[in-house]
Amino acid sequence: MKLNKAYLYKVHLPLVSPFRTSYGILHQKSFYLIGLEDELGNIGYGELEAFPLPDYTEETLEGAKQVVTDFLLEELSGKEIEQPEQVSQIFAWIRGNEMAKASVESACYDLFAKRQKTSLAHFIGAKKKEISVGVSIGIQKNKRSLVEKVRSYVSAGYGRVKVKIQPGADFSYLKAVRDEFPELPLLADANSAYKEEDLNDLLRLDQLNITMIEQPFGVRDLWLHAELQKRLERMAVCLDENIRSLEDVKQAFTFGSCRAINLKMARVGGLQEALQIAEFCKQRKIIVWCGGMLEAGVGRAYNVALAARNEFQFPGDISATDRYFEQDIIKQNFELINGKIHVPEGMGIGVEIDEQALSRFAESFETILLD
Numbered sequence: 001m002k003l004n005k006a007y008l009y010k011v012h013l014p015l016v017s018p019f020r021t022s023y024g025i026l027h028q029k030s031f032y033l034i035g036l037e038d039e040l041g042n043i044g045y046g047e048l049e050a051f052p053l054p055d056y057t058e059e060t061l062e063g064a065k066q067v068v069t070d071f072l073l074e075e076l077s078g079k080e081i082e083q084p085e086q087v088s089q090i091f092a093w094i095r096g097n098e099m100a101k102a103s104v105e106s107a108c109y110d111l112f113a114k115r116q117k118t119s120l121a122h123f124i125g126a127k128k129k130e131i132s133v134g135v136s137i138g139i140q141k142n143k144r145s146l147v148e149k150v151r152s153y154v155s156a157g158y159g160r161v162k163v164k165i166q167p168g169a170d171f172s173y174l175k176a177v178r179d180e181f182p183e184l185p186l187l188a189d190a191n192s193a194y195k196e197e198d199l200n201d202l203l204r205l206d207q208l209n210i211t212m213i214e215q216p217f218g219v220r221d222l223w224l225h226a227e228l229q230k231r232l233e234r235m236a237v238c239l240d241e242n243i244r245s246l247e248d249v250k251q252a253f254t255f256g257s258c259r260a261i262n263l264k265m266a267r268v269g270g271l272q273e274a275l276q277i278a279e280f281c282k283q284r285k286i287i288v289w290c291g292g293m294l295e296a297g298v299g300r301a302y303n304v305a306l307a308a309r310n311e312f313q314f315p316g317d318i319s320a321t322d323r324y325f326e327q328d329i330i331k332q333n334f335e336l337i338n339g340k341i342h343v344p345e346g347m348g349i350g351v352e353i354d355e356q357a358l359s360r361f362a363e364s365f366e367t368i369l370l371d
């Protein structure tokens with residue numbers, strides 16, 4: 001396969017409600033939609049997930065876009081690509097920049113699946129026809145709003161809820177939810193908001209029958225996470241921001257820093273790396289589940305296909321389209337049916353771009369010729 005052209009759309013999609021984490025508030029999902037055209041005229045799509053601010057990881061949307069155009073597309077230009085696994089190899093000399101790499105690498109997977117006239121899910125060996133999913137709830141202004149928010153998602157059919165926490169909005173907030181929903185599978189995500197002196201506060205959460213505590217400490221820390229995991233009786237420590245590669249997972253496993261991994265294809269540099277991590281986790285009996293970053297339709301399609309593989313037994317942060325957006329840029333909506341989302345069966349990612357919606361939400365558009 002050879003790439004002829006790249007299309008880049010900068011898009012802003014308003015969120016149905018603002019999403020607050022320990023590091024900030026998002027009112028819209030901003031991303032680049034990247035289309036790669038091959039010599040046969042097929043188009044593979046990728047979503048560049050880097051956030052406008054370097055707060056979740058170091059990448060920024062504009063910086064990552066520059067890495068895509070100046071280095072990644074440049075590297076693929078004029079090359080014969082025989083299989084999608086080659087792409088991450090070609091990019092290997094470029095350090096970090098995982099989200100930039102993932103946007104281009106995943107689009108190549110979409111192209112290869114489309115060239116074979118098969119679905120991406122089938123192409124990557126995913127067998128499930130539908131996947132169990134949960135929902136991630138941002139920090140609310142008080143306990144009552146949180147309980148009501150949880151109630152609305154539970155009645156919509158979500159059977160597993162993740163609640164964002166930070167110091168001052170943790171134990172009592174989670175207890176309010178637990179008192180109201182005694183059996184609900186519940187996770188807490190701190191997005192790195194805690195420090196060593198908070199260790200005892202986090203140990204208290206173990207009383208609330210919480211399945212996992214996600215990324216409480218620093219994004220490069222393995223030691224404190226290991227200390228916490230050692231002292232917890234029931235709750236699993238789950239790493240998110242810490243994990244950028246298979247190597248990171250191996251180190252976390254070796255140090256006993258976690259019993260679970262929130263795997264995001266975009267955060268680990270692409271599908272190839274994500275598939276290897278999933279396989280490693282299965283072998284070592286680490287719980288692996290598919291996280292999210294408020295993806296729009298294209299990014300969501302990748303998460304759904306990945307989560308359809310058998311390594312993923314725990315419900316992911318992959319909610320229905322209407323939990324995020326009133327209008328997405330794809331023609332199909334992902335819908336929640338009995339707590340599950342159907343895996344697209346069409347060719348490649350199995351979703352089509354809604355050109356009208358795209359032109360409504362796109363701020364800019366450019367075409368780059370590759371040869």
Ligand code: OSB
Nearest residue numbers: 056136191291292293294295317
């Ligand atoms: O920490 O998992 C996270 C969204 C943006 C950035 C980081 C995270 C999240 C979520 C939302 O928790 C998951 C989703 O897409 O529903």
Ligand code: MG
Nearest residue numbers: 189214215240
């Ligand atoms: Mg997280």
